[in-house]
């Protein structure tokens with residue numbers, strides 16, 4: 093009779109592979125149905141994931157903008173040439189013209205000793221004390237702007253300018269920029285740490301949600317085991333549940349960051365108008381979007397996998 | 411189909427629920443397990459369903475030793491059995507149809523085949539018109555019949571039932587037992603644990619009576635062996 097039964101059962105089953113895909117599809121739809129049936133729980137979980145992920149996402153975008161702005165600064169690198177005090181204004185202006193003709197030089201600007209002193213008097217607030225000075229202590233200055241921002245070119249231009257006899261000091265105004273870059277580097281690492289921490293938080297959130305889900309379906313799991321379901325079969329809907337949570341949470345976090353971006357870009361446009369500047373905020377690129385959604389989905393899968401591995405095997409019929 | 415050789419089951423608590431039970435149920439036979447509460451009826455069925463393992467002795471299902479089964483093999487062996495447990499409810503958030511179709515889905519049947527067989531099983535227990543209802547909206551007897559439909563939908567070789575008529579009225583109990591007898595008549599081996607001595611008496615089937623874990627009565631061999639081909 094056993095043999096008879098096996099023969100009777102064989103034909104109606106589809107082949108292993110399509111049965112496998114069919115169940116994957118069923119689990120996918122089933123887990124989506126569960127989400128649809130319990131909207132409150134799902135919305136809460138997805139919102140928590142979204143908010144959690146929007147933090148590293150927002151920081152990342154912030155950094156990206158700072159980097160873009162600092163890139164603009166880099167292209168405005170200047171070399172200030174302080175000339176010997178003994179250099180006459182006529183000599184200095186001739187020198188400016190020579191320098192303007194040099195390689196890698198974009199523009200030059202001449203600031204005479206008198207102008208420098210005037211500016212200093214106006215800006216420093218030491219007007220009175222400067223008036224007591226018998227002679228002008230400030231040198232003629234030529235401000236040179238290189239035609240490219242590449243560090244090596246700028247440095248070699250600086251060296252060539254320093255070699256000119258009348259030039260006392262050729263000062264590259266990049267120290268503050270280097271400092272900015274160091275700060276950005278620190279910020280980048282902080283974002284990495286924040287991202288790892290928050291990814292871990294999402295893992296825990298999803299793991300816990302799936303754990304509760306498993307507990308709620310305790311009876312069903314036992315029944316399914318008793319009618320011959322394999323562990324993989326039982327696992328599948330829960331894993332897909334995690335995938336949905338991750339995917340939806342990722343989309344929510346993207347929306348949160350985009351809304352934040354929009355709310356900042358309005359005032360920024362007005363600021364640009366007022367200052368005639370053209371700072372532009374950068375938002376997520378398509379690639380960023382894909383990475384965000386893919387990693388949150390993966391986190392969902394990983395979180396549910398951990399929950400399933402820890403809790404599902406413990407459930408056995410008694 | 412089922413063989414027990416001196417099976418003893420001692421639970422972790424130290425309680426000995428079965429002592430030296432030996433029996434042989436042939437392919438196509440039907441029998442009742444009776445005995446007082448706590449006699450070990452459920453324990454015996456659980457060993458066959460691979461829910462519990464014997465502490466000593468050997469239990470065989472289709473000549474396969476159940477003492478040392480790997481975890482991976484159990485699901486596939488269980489697909490040959492239909493199990494009806496009184497206290498194992500149905501998943502309440504799935505309609506009746508989905509509940510009954512579950513064993514077929516697990517085994518990867520084609521969707522059209524699933525629909526056909528599920529309706530046939532529901533028809534057999536008289537619940538075809540309830541296929542879209544949620545189990546929670548059904549009466550106790552109807553739920554029990556859904557459970558039976560699910561246990562037989564994949565045409566198992568062996569049907570195990572633990573107190574299937576536990577809280578049903580005598581009329582319904584008789585109907586349910588009749589369903590089991592019908593299945594037995596088409597060749598399914600059936601083993602039913604029940605308290606309902608009056609009903610069992612009426613049905614004239616072999617009995618296995620347990621008392622404090624010991625098999626005190628076994629009249630299996632006084633009935634038709636049920637197996638035309640000679641048994642294992």
Ligand SMILES: Nc1ncnc2c1ncn2[C@@H]1O[C@H](COP(=O)(O)OP(=O)(O)OP(=O)(O)O)[C@@H](O)[C@H]1O
Pocket residue numbers: 410421422423425426427445446447448449450451452453454
């Ligand atoms: N998991 C367990 N751990 C410890 N003892 C158990 C366990 N399961 C059952 N027992 C004990 O084993 C004995 C037999 O239990 P079993 O469920 O087999 O009885 P039964 O004949 O089915 O009784 P009933 O008719 O009341 O269902 C009982 O005394 C019970 O307390």
Ligand SMILES: [Mg+2]
Pocket residue numbers: 451452453572
């Ligand atoms: Mg019992």
